[in-house]
Structure formats: C-alpha cells, structure tokens
Amino acid sequence: MKFYLCIDDTDNLDSIGTGTIAEQIQEKIIRQGYGPCSLVTRHQLYIHEDIPYTSHNSSMCFYGEAPDDALATIIDLATKHLDTVAAVGSDPGLCVLAYDDSCHYDELMEFGIQAKQTILTKDDAMACARNHQLHLSEHGGTGQGIIGALAGVGLRLFGCDGEIKxxxxxxxxxxxxxxxxxxxxxxxxxxxxxxxxxxxxxxxxxxxxxxxxxxxxxxxxxxxxxxxxxxxxxxxxxxxxxxxxxxxxx
Known part of the structure; x- marks a missing residue:
C-alpha cells in the first residue's frame, strides 16, 4: 500500500512547527517497520484575513509504503502523536489516503489547487473526503486544520506544488x-x-x-x-x- 499523510494547523508561535511534527510522525511509522517514506513537502495555502493560521498557512505532507493492512495502525500512530504534541490554541487536522491506482483523484487535486486561491470550508473538505473514502479528522480547537490537511494531500498528488522541508x-x-x-x-x-x-x-x-x-x-x-x-x-x-x-x- 502507498499512503499519503498530511497535517495542518498543529502549532502556535511558541511551539515546534508543523513540519517537525510531520517528521516525528514519519519516524514513528518507520520505527513500526513500515516505509520507506518520502521527504516532507510544505504546501502554501491561501492567505486571507478570514482564514486563521499561525504564520504562513501551510500544510505538511509525505507519502510512504506499508502493508495493505497497516492503514488503521498508521492513522492511530498519527492521531496519538497529534493529540500529544499539538500546541495549545491550534486547530489540528489529519488526512490519510490509501492510494489506489484504479481511482481518479482529480477532485482531490482540484481541492488542493482551490485551497491556494480561495476560502474553503470544513463542509467542503468533508464532502470531498467522503467522495474519496479517505481518513480526515479533527484533533482539537475548531478542527479547521482538516481543510489544509486535505488540500496538502491533493497538492502532493498533483505533483507540481510545494517546497522540500x-x-x-x-x-x-x-x-x-x-x-x-x-x-x-x-x-x-x-x-x-x-x-x-x-x-x-x-x-x-x-x-x-x-x-x-x-x-x-x-x-x-x-x-x-x-x-x-x-x-x-x-x-x-x-x-x-x-x-x-x-x-x-x-
């Protein structure tokens, strides 16, 4: 199984960054015996006064390989880590996609592209997630981070966006x-x-x-x-x- 994992809005101005937390999750997945995993990419999303963010409004994504029955374990590892280290006042979101070669992800990639250009809502994110049967979860605060987490997976799939952490x-x-x-x-x-x-x-x-x-x-x-x-x-x-x-x- 190839999987994509993205997190967003896990930090505050005094905490470790979302990219570092993504790498910590990656390390735990590798210690579990899974992998290899890709490098983490930073995806810049739309900057607007109506969108809450810490400093740059960016999400962090990576992909990896794991046995076909490992999806639940990966989600559990990421969830527990986010629940432990996410900063006070943050609105963390987690997205995990088990990639399927037979599926078309145009809608998911378009969601990511739109998240760079306009304001999207949690309802928009949940509707897109349901269409692709992927994991999308809130982990504190308003849970607004699910928007960026889903967008990051879409942009990583798109393959022409993001800088390497x-x-x-x-x-x-x-x-x-x-x-x-x-x-x-x-x-x-x-x-x-x-x-x-x-x-x-x-x-x-x-x-x-x-x-x-x-x-x-x-x-x-x-x-x-x-x-x-x-x-x-x-x-x-x-x-x-x-x-x-x-x-x-x-």
Whole structure:
C-alpha cells in the first residue's frame, strides 16, 4: 500500500512547527517497520484575513509504503502523536489516503489547487473526503486544520506544488558544486534552468550563493537555478522561490 499523510494547523508561535511534527510522525511509522517514506513537502495555502493560521498557512505532507493492512495502525500512530504534541490554541487536522491506482483523484487535486486561491470550508473538505473514502479528522480547537490537511494531500498528488522541508541543509553556502554532486543529496533529484525548465548536464557547476530550496515539480525534487551576469549558474533565494506561484510549476 502507498499512503499519503498530511497535517495542518498543529502549532502556535511558541511551539515546534508543523513540519517537525510531520517528521516525528514519519519516524514513528518507520520505527513500526513500515516505509520507506518520502521527504516532507510544505504546501502554501491561501492567505486571507478570514482564514486563521499561525504564520504562513501551510500544510505538511509525505507519502510512504506499508502493508495493505497497516492503514488503521498508521492513522492511530498519527492521531496519538497529534493529540500529544499539538500546541495549545491550534486547530489540528489529519488526512490519510490509501492510494489506489484504479481511482481518479482529480477532485482531490482540484481541492488542493482551490485551497491556494480561495476560502474553503470544513463542509467542503468533508464532502470531498467522503467522495474519496479517505481518513480526515479533527484533533482539537475548531478542527479547521482538516481543510489544509486535505488540500496538502491533493497538492502532493498533483505533483507540481510545494517546497522540500530542510532542503540543501547539508550543502555549504558560497561554495560551488557540480550538478552530479547536488543530485547526491536526498532532496535533489533534478537541477533545472529556471528559464527553460530544462535539466543541466551533470558536469555543470552551480554556486550556492544563498539558502535556497528544492521544490516539487512534475513529481520530482527539483533545484531551480539561473545564470548570473557572469553566465555562472547560481541558486535562487528561498523568498523568491516562494513567490513563483503555482502557475509557474504546471
């Protein structure tokens, strides 16, 4: 079984972040003997004054592999962890999907895309969840986090949204690496030119001039780079990566 798991709205300004909690759940799943699991992706959702969020309104998602009869155990592990560590004042939501190759998830992916553009409700989320027979649950507060949790699964399935949590943490700023070197990092599968979106040769040198991020693009972990005034390829700052928007990635 391939499963997708996403959480949202688990933190407050003083607590550990939702991404860290997602990684803790992932670690518990692996200790249970399941896996492997993917890296965690951060999915930016709609920012609006009528939507409560801690700082960025983003959900955290990963997928993994497990025996066909493990779904209930995975949900139980995630539920107990959320109930233990979710911050006071948060409105946590959990979504778990047992992926089925024979199913069509267009509605679920569209829900995720809409969650980046407009205000959705818990009723919207529950209706979509029922249509796909997936697990969606509230874990405190208003339970508003179920919207982002469902959206995160949809966006991860979509495959052209989200940044990789902790990307390039093992690379050194202001040093140059070949594309082949970068692709040895777990969070880099491809290095693409920002303008052409074409892959660069393994021998191409890339200068890490800033703390950049890899993103989920066409279901791959991608580092986008561009040429500077000296025609040398350099990484793109994290803040600029976050401003590219969903239309760039399609």
């Amino acid at each position: 902790g990307a390039l943490k093992n690379a050194v700023i202001n040093q140059s690496y070949t594309v082949a070197d970068l692709k040895n990092l777990p969070e880099v599968e491809q290095v693409l030119d920002l303008t052409s979106k074409e892959p660069l040769a393994d021998t191409t040198l890339i200068r890490l001039g800033n703390r950049s991020k890899t993103v989920l693009y066409r279901h791959h972990y991608v580092l986008f780079v561009r040429q500077d005034k000296n025609n040398q390829y350099v990484t793109i700052p994290k803040a600029e990566i976050r401003q590219l928007g969903e239309h760039f990635y399609v």
